[in-house]
Amino acid sequence: MLHQLIDWRLDAGLFVLLSLAAMVVVHLRLKRRNGGAGMPLRNWLVLGVLLIASVLVTEFSGEHERTRLRDMLQGIAPTYAQEIQLMNHASVGNKTSAEDPTYLNMIQAEVRWEKANPQVSDIYTYRKNADGKVCFIVDSETDYNRNGQIDEDREQR
Numbered sequence: 737m738l739h740q741l742i743d744w745r746l747d748a749g750l751f752v753l754l755s756l757a758a759m760v761v762v763h764l765r766l767k768r769r770n771g772g773a774g775m776p777l778r779n780w781l782v783l784g785v786l787l788i789a790s791v792l793v794t795e796f797s798g799e800h801e802r803t804r805l806r807d808m809l810q811g812i813a814p815t816y817a818q819e820i821q822l823m824n825h826a827s828v829g830n831k832t833s834a835e836d837p838t839y840l841n842m843i844q845a846e847v848r849w850e851k852a853n854p855q856v857s858d859i860y861t862y863r864k865n866a867d868g869k870v871c872f873i874v875d876s877e878t879d880y881n882r883n884g885q886i887d888e889d890r891e892q893r
Contacts, residue, residue, distance in 0.1 A: 745795075748791045748794060748795075751790070751791075752787050755783065756783075759780070759783050762775060808855075809856070812853065812856070816849060816859060819845065820845070823838065825861060825873070825874070828842065828874060829873065830873075834893075839874065842861075842874045843893065846859045846875075847876045847877070857878065859876070860873075860874060860875035861873045861874045875893060876893060877893045
């Protein structure tokens with residue numbers, strides 16, 4: 737739900753609505769207190785400019801951060817891919833035992849990489865199987881909710 741709220745920019749819309757509502761309350765109180773004189777037009781214009789500027793700055797900052805994170809991941813992903821390839825990833829598949837030393841070595845590497853890069857929430861590999869379906873090959877346990885425990889189904893290996 738929070739993700740949809742942010743994706744649809746409802747947070748910005750809510751901010752604008754609450755700001756306008758606060759301005760209306762101030763306007764009505766001034767009108768009642770001053771015998772009909774409410775908030776001057778220039779104050780409404782200043783509020784409008786500030787709201788537009790704040791939404792634009794927020795959008796620009798968000799896009800800048802998304803670009804920074806994407807660029808960072810594009811820089812480290814090839815390193816992970818090369819390392820996992822050097823660990824003989826091609827020998828691991830759907831029928832590989834969960835106790836296979838090559839597989840376990842890759843799991844341990846993913847755990848180390850995630851600890852070294854806390855901004856990366858998960859590292860995993862996948863490929864198409866014989867049926868053409870994409871499936872996970874190596875995916876370590878991941879503490880998505882950051883509570884220090886692997887306690888949800890989706891957090892399991």
